[in-house]
Amino acid sequence: MDCIFCKIVAGQLPGIKVFEDARSLAFMDINPRSDGHCLIIPKTHSPTLFDIGMEDLAAVMNTAKKVAMAIKASLAPDGMLVYQLNGRVAMQLVDHFHIHLVPRWENDGVDLSHGFQPGDLDKIRAVAGKIIEALSA
Ligand code: 5GP
Ligand code: ZN
Numbered sequence: 001m002d003c004i005f006c007k008i009v010a011g012q013l014p015g016i017k018v019f020e021d022a023r024s025l026a027f028m029d030i031n032p033r034s035d036g037h038c039l040i041i042p043k044t045h046s047p048t049l050f051d052i053g054m055e056d057l058a059a060v061m062n063t064a065k066k067v068a069m070a071i072k073a074s075l076a077p078d079g080m081l082v083y084q085l086n087g088r089v090a091m092q093l094v095d096h097f098h099i100h101l102v103p104r105w106e107n108d109g110v111d112l113s114h115g116f117q118p119g120d121l122d123k124i125r126a127v128a129g130k131i132i133e134a135l136s137a
Helices: 004-010 054-075 121-135
Strands: 017-020 024-028 038-042 079-083 099-104
Touching: 004 024, 004 038, 017 054, 017 121, 024 054, 024 121, 038 054, 054 079, 054 099, 054 121
Parallel strands: none
Antiparallel strands: 017 024, 024 038, 038 099, 079 099
């Protein structure tokens, strides 16, 4: 199947991974809306909320909470935007279920209506390292 997120799960495409368990994977978004922008996915392919099974959804939500707490501990955001899109009309671009965690700071200037801006890979890796450290604390 030609799915970029399935390829990241399989290690066929690079991904900056921060956490995984049997059913779910958390990795850094390559076009981060803010420092620490993570995606949480099921390891098994499901396109949308309408398709995903309850066990995968529970695992993904559990991981979202775990990673959100690690982002809070390591990056000290003022808040966090959590979102999940279904279908082109809702602006879903990658057809593999994913939850976005976007840490927010006062006056950070994040504007979701702006298109993608490729992130600096070294900076994304450095932020991922902080999140990983908080996850193992
Ligand atoms: P959507 O609009 O489908 O909710 O968002 C898809 C997200 O996947 C976007 O935030 C985009 O930056 C991210 N993305 C797209 N391709 C890749 C990739 O190859 N690697 C990573 N890490 N993120 C990606
Ligand atoms: Zn997939």
